[in-house]
Amino acid sequence: MALSKTLRPVILDVDTGIDDAWALVYAAHSPNLELLGVTTVFGNADLETTTRNTLCMLDLLGANTPVYQGADRPLLREWAGPVPRYHGDNGLGNATLPPVSRQAESQHAAQFIREQVRSRAGQITLVTVARLTNLARALLYEPGLAALIDRVVMMGGAAFCAGNVTAVAEANIWGDPEAADIVFRSGVPITMVGLDVTMQARLRREDLNRLDPALPYAKVLQDASEYYIRAYEQDSPGIHGWCPLHDPLAVAVADDPSLVGTETFPVRVETQGQRTDGMTIVDRRDGCAGTGAEVALTLDIERFLSVFRARVGMH
Ligand code: RIB
Numbered sequence: 001m002a003l004s005k006t007l008r009p010v011i012l013d014v015d016t017g018i019d020d021a022w023a024l025v026y027a028a029h030s031p032n033l034e035l036l037g038v039t040t041v042f043g044n045a046d047l048e049t050t051t052r053n054t055l056c057m058l059d060l061l062g063a064n065t066p067v068y069q070g071a072d073r074p075l076l077r078e079w080a081g082p083v084p085r086y087h088g089d090n091g092l093g094n095a096t097l098p099p100v101s102r103q104a105e106s107q108h109a110a111q112f113i114r115e116q117v118r119s120r121a122g123q124i125t126l127v128t129v130a131r132l133t134n135l136a137r138a139l140l141y142e143p144g145l146a147a148l149i150d151r152v153v154m155m156g157g158a159a160f161c162a163g164n165v166t167a168v169a170e171a172n173i174w175g176d177p178e179a180a181d182i183v184f185r186s187g188v189p190i191t192m193v194g195l196d197v198t199m200q201a202r203l204r205r206e207d208l209n210r211l212d213p214a215l216p217y218a219k220v221l222q223d224a225s226e227y228y229i230r231a232y233e234q235d236s237p238g239i240h241g242w243c244p245l246h247d248p249l250a251v252a253v254a255d256d257p258s259l260v261g262t263e264t265f266p267v268r269v270e271t272q273g274q275r276t277d278g279m280t281i282v283d284r285r286d287g288c289a290g291t292g293a294e295v296a297l298t299l300d301i302e303r304f305l306s307v308f309r310a311r312v313g314m315h
């Protein structure tokens with residue numbers, strides 16, 4: 001008799017978003033992950049749009065995974081607004097989208113996270129690929145929750161590299177620094193998949209032609225990704241013909257942690273700095289290494305790309 005494999009139960013928190021859309025495809029097709037639900041937050045676009053895009057991608061994937069709407073703004077600040085330059089006016093690179101077949105559930109994302117974590121104590125991996133507002137809210141309501149979460153795999157931060165919104169800050173942290181700081185201080189086990197590694201995970205223009213055209217999501221993702229690649233090309237003199245796969249890499253690390261090499265350091269988030277707001281401060285002082293967050297610093301690029309292609313349906 002074949003032994004059944006234990007799947008890793010995950011909740012994916014998104015602000016869909018072009019790279020979030022690829023992350024949804026990856027997660028839905030992973031044979032190692034059990035996708036319990038998808039929670040949405042403001043970020044690349046407003047909450048209504050990120051939720052609609054999430055439902056749209058799940059429809060295209062033929063997945064009936066429940067979707068829970070969360071925060072429409074940062075914990076304490078004004079929202080800085082959407083990011084049409086990178087994600088288009090509709091959050092998916094202005095690709096033509098089909099109407100969605102269903103609505104989000106009525107329960108709030110933070111409440112869904114709390115209920116699921118409590119009911120499967122010590123088992124759930126939270127993969128966050130957006131502002132950390134939903135998780136911070138759940139932890140604020142119930143600080144004991146941190147001890148019940150198996151791990152947070154977070155796309156966010158820039159440990160020893162440049163930021164992408166400011167010189168030192170990455171978008172998911174910069175977009176709600178207080179929320180990110182709550183998560184880092186909570187004691188929850190964290191794997192930080194930041195720009196140090198996500199800028200090495202590259203989707204090339206020619207890869208888009210390798211996507212099986214029969215897949216219902218192929219056209220949307222091809223058009224959206226072309227938009228994303230162009231935005232990177234226009235803004236970054238060093239980038240030609242590719243865009244980073246930030247969010248799919250975080251899902252990939254939840255799926256297979258051996259894809260990245262990590263070192264453990266205390267991490268805090270700057271919330272007061274005039275020029276450093278949203279910076280992830282990684283404490284490398286003598287004696288600090290070994291406690292805190294596991295920070296991804298190296299990536300097995302070829303192995304990641306090969307699994308990515310298989311999961312998303314590229315030949
Ligand atoms: O910095 C990259 C991150 O910001 C990604 O999660 C992207 O989707 C945006 O939210």
Ligand code: CA
Nearest residue numbers: 015020129130
């Ligand atoms: Ca995102």
